[in-house]
Amino acid sequence: MTTHQSDETVDVAIAHDYLTQRGGAEKVVLALQRAFPSAPIYTTLYEASTTYPEFADSRIITSPLNAVGPLRRSHRLALPFLAWAAGRTRVDARHTIVSSSGWAHGFPTTGSKIVYCYSPARWLYQRDAYLGTSKLTLTGAALRVLAPFLKRWDRRASKTATKYFAISTVVQGRIKEAYGIESEVLPAPHSVDMSIAQEPVDLSTLNLERGFYLCISRLLPYKNVDVVIEAFNSLGLPLVVVGAGPEERRLSSLAGENVVMVKDLTDGQIQWLYARCVAVVSSSYEDFGLTPIEGATHGKPSIVLRWGGFLDTILEDRTGVYFDEPTPAALAAAVTKSIDVEWDEDTIRGHADLFTEAHFARRLREEIARLDADPGRGGGDVTP
Template sequence: MKIALVHDYLTQRGGAERVFELLCQRYPNADIYTSLYDPEQTVALGDRLVHTTGLQKLPGAVKYFRMLAPLYFPAFRSLNLQDYDLVISSSSSFAKAVKKRKGARHICFCHNVTRFLWDTQTYLREYGDYRYFYPLIETIFHQMRKVDLAYAQEPDLYIANSSVVAHRIQKYYGKQALVINYPISSSNFTFSSKKDNFYLASARLISYKRIDVIIEAFNWLGWPLFIIGNGPERERLKAKALKNVQFLGHVTDSERSYLMSKARSVIVAALEDYGLVPVEANASGTPVIAYGAGGVLDTQLPGHTGVFFNRQTPDALHAALLDASQISWDYRKIRHHALSQFSEEAFFSKVEHVISEVGSVT
């Protein structure tokens, strides 16, 4: 069976990209396609050939990839995938639009519906330019929603990373989705039962991640906080932070693994569709303090692997941090939970059963 692996864009290093990296490792003979590729800023694909679209040739496209939203659908439709028996797309937005040949099958690992189109206010809340240009942006997005809905019918099967995402796929696209919780690359995370005196947040610095909530809570407490990640919100967030908050920017995978294992807790304030970061933290033996909605409801055991707060506000996080500081965590049990429930073996056992079932239909 000839397989094509397709991802929205390989210009950053987030949870969706880490899942795609696992797919690439699992299927070393598959061909890789994406709209834009920056090997310095995304997951490691070794010497694998990565096929890109015509957008790769546009000056500044890799740096300003978010500005090209209206161009991605035609870019993916232009990809020639006629030689492939199975197309596996990894998509939060555009890659699901690829066109397969007649008789082939298309499985979409859907990390979310196209969030900026279907949850625009939340996704772009902190962008000043969005407020000024709302009428124009909304007109464009209205047309793009129609296109997104049409191309959402292309996959033969959706695999959602959580029950929350499966519900959204049904709500917005009218498609049923099979829920398979995504795995972590467990070998990338080390365990430590000795924690240092700092807390950690690891996320792209964009508005819906609610790093602002985390910063304000830590400003009040004065506790050490390290923030891993880059994004358009970086300067605004740095202006809010006091000296106990440090922005580390991009770090290597080994540095990130070390920080995960030594942090007192990893903080997640976003409404995550699934969220690999909490599972990665648990695999490092580290508890999670998270906004109690979305994907963490599938992955965390309150009081055992983490603590939830029920509002995305600094005072709610502040209270959860104080509560968590009083718990005697069993770091080994936290790690065992993650490795037993969210391993690559458990994930691919389910995935390959699905592929065999879907691939057998001609």
């Protein structure tokens, strides 16, 4: 359900940048909704057809920007306008839990503002990695012109938070560098529901005699999916790539006969792939990296870049192996190494249990209880 205004102050509200896609951040919002089932969700844009269907049962309050259909269908077109929209998405709640990668922490709030940060805005501080450098787009040009204004807005918005949580230690450092704020690391929860009925995916074009490897990723430049495809082309091993994004056409042109690319899968199909893959693979510069944890719930090891959030979620040679640079040769060597490891599925599943929704929700409830005991601490409004 979508609502465009609120006439009541609630105990807890949830805020998120935009609900227009399916990814790890949106899974965290669903976990927040399960932890606080009566909480409304405030967001700049909501497009039911391109995000998780579970949001249809939520009370969603959108910004005025949501009335523009093309922006709902392509949130990147909206990037130059999202600071304006965030400043006009006022949250009426005693406590607001903000799921943010750069916009929602600027929503004005009437109570405390607890920010769960995936990263300070990539489109400001890591713009080339986020947008790509292969061609100059209208959105990219607009962001370059607006960057000084947006950085001032972004830093001002950060100061309105009552509490900052970081998704990983690398993001904790980035928050300190960008905002001068000390944050607490709280790993994102996995939301794998093992009771969901698995649904098969058509892999009939692959030779599955040696099994297949699985890469689940948005198809963005910094995700380095091209490295994964080229490594498996050289190895000749079957690879399934799940995801969509602006890199899709280019990556499809790189894929050999041993690679299948699919998108818009159901949760049951994703579970089916996790349960049957040999290992999960990622060459991404990942701030957290949820897919290795989701794979681990099925006892599957991971092969990942030694960087960022993966350093918090992988036990080397026990739940996965690292490679040191995002190149096809380095990844191919790590895949070869992983084949010789005798993986213990119970150890891998046990490690995944450290990243549960119960732990995540418990820490947020503790923070809310602390703020209730100290009513002098609250959030503040910010206007771009």
